[in-house]
Each structure stands twice: as structure tokens, then as C-alpha cells.
Amino acid sequence: MKRFTRMAYKNPEEMIFGHAKFPVSQRSNIQFGAGYVVPEVKVAPGEGTEESKEKMVSECRNIAQSACERAVAVGLPAFMLEQEHIFQQTSNPDWTAECTRIQAETLEKYYDEYDIRTALMATSADIREEEKAPGLRDSDLYNKTMESIEASAANGASCVAIETTGGKSVSDYGIARGDPKAILFGIGVLGSIDMEYMWKGIVNICKKYDCRAAGDTDCSQANTAMFLAGGLMDKDCSHTIAALARAMAAARSLVAVECGAVGPLKDCGYENPIIKSISGVPIATEGKNAVCAHSDLMGNLTAAVTDVWSNESVYHRQEMGGTTPEVWLQATGYEAALMNTAIQTGKGETLRDLYTLTDKYRDPQALILAYDNAYRIGEAIVKYGNDPYLRARAAALEAGAIINEAVESKKMYLTRFERDSLDNALKIFEELPSESDQFIDECIRKYSRKVAEFDPKSYGL
Amino acid sequence: MKRFTRMAYKNPEEMIFGHAKFPVSQRSNIQFGAGYVVPEVKVAPGEGTEESKEKMVSECRNIAQSACERAVAVGLPAFMLEQEHIFQQTSNPDWTAECTRIQAETLEKYYDEYDIRTALMATSADIREEEKAPGLRDSDLYNKTMESIEASAANGASCVAIETTGGKSVSDYGIARGDPKAILFGIGVLGSIDMEYMWKGIVNICKKYDCRAAGDTDCSQANTAMFLAGGLMDKDCSHTIAALARAMAAARSLVAVECGAVGPLKDCGYENPIIKSISGVPIATEGKNAVCAHSDLMGNLTAAVTDVWSNESVYHRQEMGGTTPEVWLQATGYEAALMNTAIQTGKGETLRDLYTLTDKYRDPQALILAYDNAYRIGEAIVKYGNDPYLRARAAALEAGAIINEAVESKKMYLTRFERDSLDNALKIFEELPSESDQFIDECIRKYSRKVAEFDPKSYGL
Amino acid sequence: MSYEELENEIDQSFVAVRYNVEIEGPAIKPDEDPDVVNILPTDEPYRAIALAVLYEDRDASLTNVKKALDEGVSPIDVINNGLMKGMDAVSLLYTKGFYFLPDLMLAGDGMMEGVKECEQVLGHKSETKGTVVSFVAEGDPHDIGKNLVVMFLRANGYEAIDMGRDVPTADVVEAVKEHKPIFMTGTALMTTTMTVFPKVVKALQKEGLEVPAIGCGGGAVRRDFVESFPMSVYGVEAYHAPKLADAIVKDKKTWKGLRKEYSDIVGEFVSEYS
Amino acid sequence: MSYEELENEIDQSFVAVRYNVEIEGPAIKPDEDPDVVNILPTDEPYRAIALAVLYEDRDASLTNVKKALDEGVSPIDVINNGLMKGMDAVSLLYTKGFYFLPDLMLAGDGMMEGVKECEQVLGHKSETKGTVVSFVAEGDPHDIGKNLVVMFLRANGYEAIDMGRDVPTADVVEAVKEHKPIFMTGTALMTTTMTVFPKVVKALQKEGLEVPAIGCGGGAVRRDFVESFPMSVYGVEAYHAPKLADAIVKDKKTWKGLRKEYSDIVGEFVSEYS
Numbered sequence A, B: 001m002k003r004f005t006r007m008a009y010k011n012p013e014e015m016i017f018g019h020a021k022f023p024v025s026q027r028s029n030i031q032f033g034a035g036y037v038v039p040e041v042k043v044a045p046g047e048g049t050e051e052s053k054e055k056m057v058s059e060c061r062n063i064a065q066s067a068c069e070r071a072v073a074v075g076l077p078a079f080m081l082e083q084e085h086i087f088q089q090t091s092n093p094d095w096t097a098e099c100t101r102i103q104a105e106t107l108e109k110y111y112d113e114y115d116i117r118t119a120l121m122a123t124s125a126d127i128r129e130e131e132k133a134p135g136l137r138d139s140d141l142y143n144k145t146m147e148s149i150e151a152s153a154a155n156g157a158s159c160v161a162i163e164t165t166g167g168k169s170v171s172d173y174g175i176a177r178g179d180p181k182a183i184l185f186g187i188g189v190l191g192s193i194d195m196e197y198m199w200k201g202i203v204n205i206c207k208k209y210d211c212r213a214a215g216d217t218d219c220s221q222a223n224t225a226m227f228l229a230g231g232l233m234d235k236d237c238s239h240t241i242a243a244l245a246r247a248m249a250a251a252r253s254l255v256a257v258e259c260g261a262v263g264p265l266k267d268c269g270y271e272n273p274i275i276k277s278i279s280g281v282p283i284a285t286e287g288k289n290a291v292c293a294h295s296d297l298m299g300n301l302t303a304a305v306t307d308v309w310s311n312e313s314v315y316h317r318q319e320m321g322g323t324t325p326e327v328w329l330q331a332t333g334y335e336a337a338l339m340n341t342a343i344q345t346g347k348g349e350t351l352r353d354l355y356t357l358t359d360k361y362r363d364p365q366a367l368i369l370a371y372d373n374a375y376r377i378g379e380a381i382v383k384y385g386n387d388p389y390l391r392a393r394a395a396a397l398e399a400g401a402i403i404n405e406a407v408e409s410k411k412m413y414l415t416r417f418e419r420d421s422l423d424n425a426l427k428i429f430e431e432l433p434s435e436s437d438q439f440i441d442e443c444i445r446k447y448s449r450k451v452a453e454f455d456p457k458s459y460g461l
Numbered sequence C, D: 001m002s003y004e005e006l007e008n009e010i011d012q013s014f015v016a017v018r019y020n021v022e023i024e025g026p027a028i029k030p031d032e033d034p035d036v037v038n039i040l041p042t043d044e045p046y047r048a049i050a051l052a053v054l055y056e057d058r059d060a061s062l063t064n065v066k067k068a069l070d071e072g073v074s075p076i077d078v079i080n081n082g083l084m085k086g087m088d089a090v091s092l093l094y095t096k097g098f099y100f101l102p103d104l105m106l107a108g109d110g111m112m113e114g115v116k117e118c119e120q121v122l123g124h125k126s127e128t129k130g131t132v133v134s135f136v137a138e139g140d141p142h143d144i145g146k147n148l149v150v151m152f153l154r155a156n157g158y159e160a161i162d163m164g165r166d167v168p169t170a171d172v173v174e175a176v177k178e179h180k181p182i183f184m185t186g187t188a189l190m191t192t193t194m195t196v197f198p199k200v201v202k203a204l205q206k207e208g209l210e211v212p213a214i215g216c217g218g219g220a221v222r223r224d225f226v227e228s229f230p231m232s233v234y235g236v237e238a239y240h241a242p243k244l245a246d247a248i249v250k251d252k253k254t255w256k257g258l259r260k261e262y263s264d265i266v267g268e269f270v271s272e273y274s
């Protein structure tokens, strides 16, 4: 496996929405990162649909059908449907097969009839449970997960994705307690190890079918941190710590690409702009049109270098404006249209900069994802590209430096909680060993004791 | 009453979001059209809240409180809450009083605590019923409507609005049957007459309090046409006819300003860009963040010259991302933030043009609202400014000319239905009498017979 | 760059596609559509009567009908073999996407005018497929949806009692007593007026009255709400109303059956119902 | 204009305001807060024990507790007059907005460490306010919310049985039989797992079991759903859990009472509950 030790882009200004160094083509004449932004819609199956395969299949069909109808009604040239599978779908690969087949068929029907470019991303659930022997590897749940991914690939998904959960037990502990070392170990080391294990398998499966290995995002760690960090008034997780977690997540999620994933990288963890700067693959992101799912503090900024613009997730139900697949595809569709207009008129860079500057100083978490800063973190990562631990640490340190510079230049102000937790984390990170093995040994000892669910064997350690 | 016979702006390029020729100030240090865009949120009370005053008051408080919480959590500098009252609130002015009071208090509390600029628009329902004697004027329902407006003004609303329904009986008939004459009579003549009657009273009420007379929008006519027109595939109302209806609505809704309303003009009917070009007052509009309420075909374009950016309306309930007042205020708040960033960086014109060009040729209804075309329609209106009938007709003819030019220059393509209905309407309009009295006489005769609910006495005719 | 210059840079198809224009087939003459040919009568005076409806010509419709009646043609035949055939053809063209709502409304006006003329000769109301009561919920002024429902019902041979908008629940109960409808349609466009529907059902039950089904529809009404009380079925499109009525009349469906087989009954995919 | 030039044009306060920074008051030393002063014991060894918890010092907490136990102080006193007082102060500072979740978690760790030490000397579990069973719904892997709930319950003197995530419904029933909890908390983060809650209730009812209330919370769970079946109350914030438990223990509230008085019981405005 070749690790990234160089940046795909020569400088941050080269990065812009709708354009990736390495565009991806899929069936139904759709491209990602090839000069236009594709809107995406994602809808969570309604309550009760988990009760039977029949209900779930029907639910999946309705979601796809509604999305297609609205796409045509408002004139979207292209869109992607992502279906995130729930436990019952992944643990029953025949559900996966049937749900994927019907969605792929529906999208294809509209492509045939209207020439509308469509794509289906099928995202299996990572149903493995570290605390139940034999843990993350070679368990029955592991096997089901891989079978389900194959069922998606074999039944018409244009691409597959997953949010792997390796390292979560330790990072959960660290996020709740503001323990930077646990977060670094959970994300940078354990997460990266587990991704390598999973993604080699996934890429091999995809090779057998007309299906792309898309990507992975650090939902279980970076997004958890952001979720707990919450709004400006929340008091659960420091926003500076959440910013560092995000930076480390980029070092982790990059592993999918190193294993052969080609994008669009899955949205959710918000680390993708950094990975794009390193790898040049197209990315999905979410922001102001994902308010249905959660509140971030960077609704515009995340659009700056996106290739697929997502709503993250919404209940499947009726709004006054239609069903939610209709309503939210229209929302992301209109934003993508704005970006595509900017591209067409040569104003892409201006819009990108406006998106970025709208939120850059709203919160430290936003700040480090501004494309210039994302690029800097990318550079820090590739400098230590061959060592997952060191590159995650470097990402965090760079993110810290970015925040501190903004504070020094009086462009950003921190609360005491944010200030103290950042100082503390950076101090700890600076003093850590420079050898991966030593760090891992220390952490195994410390967190095996503190975190009941953590099992080094799940990582081959 | 002074009619508009000149444009407020010298040319369309002068118009841009966040800036109005005549800005409006309200309590709590908020301004409209004074150099920044204000986001707005609007939430429909939940089912069952109509059962008692207590429930409705509590519902109104919750909506206000949720909105304030989220505004502070994501750092919005300012926002407006609009509460559209339902039948029970307007027909019981003591409900109006109590609901308005608690919302005003809530907003003020946050203004005091956080210095966040807040405003409350209270919109009474027009509960008059033309088909029940004595009709629109001097009926019990008329009195309640006016009392309710006074209750809002007296209990802390920063401004009041209403969607008057004069002329609806006839325009409904016309819209469903594609009868251009009925639409012109309903909107241009009856609507304008009724607005004058209502708005003189409303402006007088507001003068007694620290409350602004905001505006009126042609929900019952232009918006009905747009709603029936639906998406590209719908077959209920021709989109060219809906475009003409919209143009005529501008001539109608302008009457509020002529009577003394100062804005922000209420969103919903989509005619406001035209009225802004004529009158220079700040306007509220809705678009891509109103997908919860309905699907338009101009989600970005309507932001081009907005001063208050609205979500139109949403169920009051929970989303994964919070309650709907939270979620949708965040949505409009982020878009307003983008616009304000553009203003601050001197890129406002670019963003305005991008918004416009994204949708300009998506649909004839969008086309005529592009700010350059809106300005042209404005000019047509002021040319005949002193005659409500002639100016509405002129607006429609100009809108038709705009569509035809776009077709001729191959920038817009029409379906047969759109083409035929436009040709038919323009032909009819061109052949109409040039005297208002003659037109009115003809219409009274024709539509008294065809439209059971229509009662000329309701308009003093 | 100026607005105009920007505009000239755009390749529209990257931003928005007018699918309605893209997929439009060639124009047809309404009476040449093969399915319409099968419906339209070939013999006079029925053909002329049907064609006047098809061409939405209210005046011609009236003239034709009067002439036929004067000539002694039975009013029942005029209705069934002339006017209704024309309307059937109109409905068909609407379903096929060639005709539009205004066509339906105007053709419906023409048909109703003719029917009235026939009924005057008959001396009583003509036979219909059944009576349906339609109302807009109390406190709700939005009546366009209801107007469409009424139009579609009439166009399909039902007697539709139009109670108007903002109808007190007590009046609805009275109407059921009086008309014993085979179906009822309620329309509400607001969250706070759709709550009237369960009240109507309760009031009917209290009086021991039953209607095979009450179709509850309108902008803000959601299926989950409508299905939280009995006797009701969630109505999606106005043109579904006669199909639901047909299912009651022909297949003896109750509200339970309508709920379960909605999609099949209306003959199309309905995202809320599958 | 370049990105940097654009950036320099912006007056941030027109676009976004960092209200958290704007309204921050002066720093305080935790043990100098007047309300904390009222809570903290003044006599040793309790003060030192409480302060170690307050300062989130797990090691110091353990050392202090061990020392006191060695000196013959009663383990019950160590818990009630030392450890719990420290934790009370921590909770208070959290409520006032001076302390944050990590403070709570770390102080909780320190307190639990001390309690365990005391229980070893005691030879049995210490007296608590009551037992609460906490689980994450079957099929659901999201456990952070549940972990917080457990932490808050323990910090407030409840014995919280942590059943983990993805817990089979049968196991939940067994746990109720075994522990006879005064309250139960269920967490589900998905639309498709919140449906487990009514199943749990049914399963309990089938066995004739009753729990005063089951608090159902978690990301995707909505109040309207939770209130559509009995025995349940919709839980909003993790720190509400002990307050709900208190209302059950002290004021004998049932699930009906908790629903009705939620806002009052948790002592704050809760937008879903007023």
C-alpha cells in the first residue's frame, strides 16, 4: 500500500467545488469532480420499516422514486441518492440486495426516460461490535458486513461506502473526558489500522463489479466530537478539541484512498477538504442543507471545495412542500445549481471564497477547514505520511497552530474552556514520543485498563 | 393617496440584496434594507393548538424561544420571527394579544441578554368571507380582522402584515380555467380596490403604536397560480399564465405602499422584486430555504434583491437537527450570512448575478422576476401608475414580451401548453378596452354570472 | 464581468434542464388520439355533442344539446351517449398528459350546462353513479382543492354536493343525514384545521351514522394523521376522488380497503401509499 | 480581489457573532463560588475528599479516601459527607455553566473510584437513592447518550445498571425482574430502533411487570412517538435523568406525571415540553 507523502494540489487556490484532480465516472453518464457539483439526498427509513424485508424494500423504492420525481420537476441535470443501511439491512445481505436493486432500477428508469444523470451510493452499516468476542475481525458480524457490501456492488449500486468504527471505544472515552491522548490513539492509530483491514477487502470486492469503492468518513469519532461540541453555548465538548479531532480524522480517513477508494468520499465527518487537498479525489460534504440532521457551525464553508453536496439525513415523512426526499433533494439541488452557475461563469473562485469567509471565524472547527487551512493540515499530514500515528499528531498540531495564529491576529476569540483545553492538548501532543511503537505501547497499557470495550486484538495488536 | 408614477431606482443594477432605497428601523436596534440581509423564520402552529388560547399561547412562546436559542447557538447577528395567525387567533383578538405579547417578550429577553437584533412580524389572517353577507366590508369578520391587527400593534409586534384576499373569488375562477381576463380583473382591479380599503385602516392603526405597517402579498392569487402551476411536469396551470399573474400581482400589492406601508413587504406571492424596483422599500422573499413549504422554480433567483430571507412556513415539530424553528432559522440564517459576507467584501453584485442566472431560464415564472426583468415590469407599471387596471395590464403585457424575447433569442423554450396559453392571453389583453370603467362593467356582467361567490358590493362597485 | 457577460457564459444544461420541453412529443388533434377515437360516439347527434365538450365549447355544447332535445332525443341518451362520452375523452387526455386542468374545467362547464338542460326536460335530476358530499373543514378558507375534487367527481358521473368552505361540523353531519352519500370528501389546508376530520367522524359516530369512507386531503394534511382515526382515507390528488368513489360503488370497498389498496385503485405510484 | 483581500474587508459582527465569547463572565475558582461554598464540607477529612472530586483528581481522591478509611472514618460518612458533596458541587457548577462535560466525567470517575474503595471496606454495595436500569435499544450501536445518562445518575447517588448497547429486549425484561428498578432509561438514536421502546413496554406488560417510568431518549427519538405508548416519558437531556428519578422517588410521580410536569421537574424551559 502506497501512503501519501505529497500533495495532489500545488496550492490551496487550485481547489474548488466541482473539480477534483482525479474525477470519477460511473454508470448513467455521471461524473464526480469533473467540472460540476452533484447534489445528493439521503433519507433515513421510517419507523417500522425495519420490521420486514418487504417493508424496507418498499421504503427504499419510495425514497428513490420521490427523489427522481422532484429532480425532474425542478430540472436538476444530475443527482446522487445515498442510502445508508441500518442494522437489519446489513445483517441480512438479501435485504441489501433487494433494496439496492430496486433503487438502482428506479434511478435507471429515469435516466432512460429523461436522460437525467443519476447515481446510487449504498452505504452498509458497520455492525461489528468490539466488545463482543471475537471483536472487530473475523466475527460473524464482520462477515455479514462484507457480504452486504458485496450484495450492494452486485445489485446495481454505482458505488459503496461505509463508516468504519475502528478505535471508537477509545476515542469515545477521550471525547467525553477531553483526553487528547485517547482521541489521538483512537482516531490516528486504531482507526487507521482498522480502516486498512476493512478497505483492502472492500476494494477487492468492488473490482469484481461495475461499482466504485467510494470512501469512508470518521463519523464515529470526528463527527461524534462535533456533535457533542454542539452550538456556541453548549458545554459538552470543547470546540478546540473537536477541531483537533477533525484534523486527526483526515489522517485516518485518507487510508481508504490509500487502499484504492476513488471517491466521492462520504460526507459526515467533515474531514474531506483536507483529504481532497492531499489525494485529489472528489468528495461529498454537507453543511447548510443538512440542518435537518444536525447543526454545524460552518454551513457555507463546507461547500467551498465540495463535489457532492449532501443533506446528511432526514426522516422519511411528509412536509407541506412534499415528501422529504423531494424537499431535501430540491434544497441540495438548488445549492449545487448555484455552484454550477458560478463555475460556468468563471466566478467559482469568488463563490468559494464567499462560502469560506462566511464561516471561517464562526468557530475553531470551521477555521481549520477553510480550504487554505485544510491545505496546511494536508501538508502536515503528508510530511509524516508513512506513519499513521505521527501524521495524525502532526495534523492536530497544525490545527492548533492555525487556531493560535488566528487568535494572535485577533481574528478569532476563544472562551476560557476552548483556550484551556487547546493549550492542554497541544502541550500533551508536543511531549508525546516520536516513535509510534512506544506511543502504542503506552496507550495499550493505559486504555486497556480505562476502557472496558477496548480490545487490542481487534487491531492485531 | 399618491400613486407611483416613477421608479425608485434609476436602473436595475442599483438593486441588490440587503439594500433598499428606504430602509426601515424597528425596536431592538434592527434595520431592514440598511446594508445587511435579515433571516426570517416562520412556523405554523401544530395540530391541536387551535383548541384553546392557552395552548396557542404556549405554542407561540415555544416557537419564539426555540428560534432565539438557535440564533444564539450559531451566532446570527439578527433575525426576524414572523407569526402567521390562524382563524382562531384573528377571530379572537385576545388570543392575538397574548400570543404577540409573549413572543415580543421572548425576543426582547434575548436582545437584552445577548444584544442580538430581533424583530416580530405579526400577520393576521384575513378571515373575511365574500360569499357571506355583508361580504368583505363592514362585516363582523372584517371588524375582528382589524381588531386583531390592533391587538398585535398594541402588544409588541415590531410590524404587522396581512395577505388580503380581495378579488380571489374571480381570480380563482380564472386561474383554474386559464381565463386571463378573470385573472386581470381579480388581481388588478378587485385586489387593488380591496387593498386600498384595508390598508388605509391598517396604516392608521399602526400610527398609534411603535409598530410599522409592513406589507401585503398576493398569496391568494399570484401564489395560488404558482402553486397550481407546480413543477415542470405538472399540468394544472400554465407556467406562462402564472408568470403573467405574478406580474399583475405587483401592480396590486404596490397599493399597500401607496397607502403608507413601509416594509419589509411580506413574502409569499413572489411579486416583491418588482415592487422594490418601483418603491424602494425593503422586501421579504423566499426561495430555496422554503422547500419545506412548497416547491418553486426559482430557489436562488428570489434572493437577488431580498432584504429579509424567509422559509415561508413549516410544521412545528422535531427534526433530528432540532425543532423546526431552530432548523429553519439556521437554514435562512446561513444563507443571509453568505449574502452579508458578499456585501462586506464588495462582491454583492456578483452573488446577486449568480443567484439570478441560476434560475433565470429554468421557468417563465422565474424569468420575469430576474431583477432586470422585474425592473422592466416596474417601468411598465409606473407608466400607467394612476390606473390600477391599466397598470396591471401593462405589467402582464411586459411580462409576456419578456418571455417572448427570451424565446426568440433561444434562451428559453416553451411547451405547447405554455406557448398557446401565452399567445391567447396576450391577444386578449391587447384587445381589452383602454378605459377602466368599460373593462370593469364588462367584467362585472360576465363574472357575476359565472362566479357565485363574487359580490361587486364587496368592492363598492 | 457584467451581468450580461456572465449570462452569455452559461451552458444552461449544466444548471437546469427543462425536461417538460425535452420530452414533449408531437402535437395531436384531440379527436384523433386512438384512445379517444374508441370513446367518441360515431353517430349524430351524439358525436357533435361529445365534440363540443371535447373542444371545451360551452356555447356549442348548449346549442347542440338543445337542438337534440328539440328533435326529441331522450335527455338520458344525450347525457350518457353524448355529454359523458365527451367528458370521458377529456379525462382520458388529461391522464395521458395531453390535456390540462383548464381543459377539464372548461369542458366540465360545458358538460354541466348540457346536463342542466337535459334535467329541465326530464323534470328531475338525472341518474348518477352516486352522491358524494364535499366540504372544506371549519375554520379553513382554502377551497381550490375542494373545487377540483367536485369538478372531477361531476365529470365522472357523480352527484357532488358542494358545501363550500369553512363548513361547520354540524352542517356536515346534517348533510350526511340528508344525502346518505356513498363517499365524502373533506379538504383542509392547515395543520390546525385538519383536526376537524376526526371531529366529523366522532360526530357521525355519535349519531350512529356511517359513510363508507371519508377522503381527507389538502395541502397540510398528512397521511399519518388521517390514518390515526377511523372511517378516513388520505386523499392525495383531486382526480383520485372519482376513482375512490368507483372502488366503493363497484367493488364495495370500505375505508380500510381504500387505505390498503390506494395505489392500485388510483392506478399509479403514490409515494405516500406504497 | 484575492481571498486574503476579501477576508480583510469583513466586519465579522455583520456575519456571525461569537456569543459564547461575548457573554463570558470573569473566571472563578471552583471552590470560591458562593453556592459551592455552601455545599462543601468545612471539616476534614471530608473537605479534602470533596475537593479532590471537585478538582477532578482521581488519584488524590483515592489516596484521600484510603487514608480516611485507614483512620477509621466510616465508609458511609466518606461517601455521603465527602465524595457526594464534591460531586454535588460539580453538578452545580455544570448547571451554572462554569463546568463542562469533561469535568463531570472526570470528577465522576474520581468519585466512583472512592465509592468502590468504601464498598470494599463495607463488604457490600452502599445505600443509593434507588436502582435504575439503562440500556441502548436492540439493533442500535449508539451509546454515548446512554453513557452520559449513566454517569449523571451515578453522580446523583443512583445505582445505575449499565446494560450496554444493542441490548435484546428479552434481556431488558430480565433486568427488570432482577433489579426492580425505580426508573429505567432507554436510548435509541435511530428511527428504526426507537420502535424497540413500545416492544419493551409490551414485553413487560405481558409478564405483568411495571416500572414507574421508562425514560426514552436519543437523537432520532421524538416526543410524539414516545407518547404514543404507555409507561414512557420522552427524555431530552441526559442530566434530566436523575431529576426524573428524583421526582419518582421523592414525589411518587408516575410516567403520566412526568409527562405532564416535565418542564417543572427538570427546572427549565424545554421546547418539546411546554
Ligand code: B12
Binding pocket: A320, A321, B044, B045, B084, B085, B086, B087, B123, B124, B125, B126, B127, B128, B162, B163, B164, B165, B168, B172, B219, B220, B221, B223, B224, B227, B228, B293, B294, B312, B313, B314, B315, C139, C140, C141, C142, C143, C144, C145, C146, C148, C149, C184, C185, C186, C187, C188, C189, C190, C191, C192, C214, C215, C216, C217, C218, C219, C220, C234, C235, C236, C237, C238, C239, C240, C241
Ligand atoms: C392559495 C393559498 C391561500 C389562499 C386560498 C385561496 C383559495 N381560494 O383557496 C388564501 C390567501 C385565502 C390563503 C390564506 C391563508 N393561508 Co394559505 N395557502 C395557499 C397556498 C399557497 C395554496 C393552496 C392551494 O390552493 N393549493 C392548490 C390546491 C389545488 O391544493 P389542495 O387544496 O391541497 O388540493 C390538492 C390535494 O390536496 C388534493 N385534495 C384536496 N382535498 C382532497 C380530498 C380528496 C378526497 C382527495 C382524493 C384529494 C384531495 O387535490 C388537490 C391536488 O389535485 C397554500 C400552500 C400549500 N403548501 O398548500 C397556503 C397555506 C395552506 N396557507 C397557509 C396559511 C398559514 C394561510 C393563512 C392562515 C395565512 C394568514 N395568516 O393570512 C391564511 C388563512 C386565513 C384564514 N382565514 O384562516 C399555510 C398553512 C400552514 C399550516 N400548516 O397550517 C400554507 C400551507 C402556506 C404555507 N406554507 O405557509 N391561503
Ligand code: B12
Binding pocket: A044, A045, A084, A085, A086, A087, A123, A124, A125, A126, A127, A128, A162, A163, A164, A165, A168, A172, A219, A220, A221, A223, A224, A227, A228, A293, A294, A312, A313, A314, A315, B320, B321, D139, D140, D141, D142, D143, D144, D145, D146, D148, D149, D184, D185, D186, D187, D188, D189, D190, D191, D192, D214, D215, D216, D217, D218, D219, D220, D234, D235, D236, D237, D238, D239, D240, D241
Ligand atoms: C456518533 C454517531 C454514530 C457513531 C456512534 C458512536 C457511539 N459510540 O455511539 C457510529 C459511527 C457508530 C454511528 C453509526 C451509524 N449511524 Co450514527 N450517528 C452518530 C451521531 C453523529 C451522533 C450521536 C451521538 O453520539 N450524539 C451525542 C449523544 C450524547 O446524544 P444522544 O445519544 O442523542 O443523547 C442525548 C439525548 O438524546 C439525551 N438522552 C439520550 N437518552 C436518554 C434517556 C433519558 C432517560 C434522558 C432523560 C435523556 C436521554 O441525552 C443526551 C444529551 O444530553 C448521530 C447524529 C444525531 N443527529 O444524533 C448519528 C445518527 C444517529 N446515526 C445515524 C445512522 C444512519 C447511522 C448508521 C446506520 C449509518 C451507517 N449506515 O453506517 C450507523 C449505524 C450502524 C449500525 N450498527 O446499525 C443516523 C440515524 C438516522 C435515523 N433516523 O435513523 C444519525 C441521526 C445521523 C444522521 N443524521 O444521519 N453513528
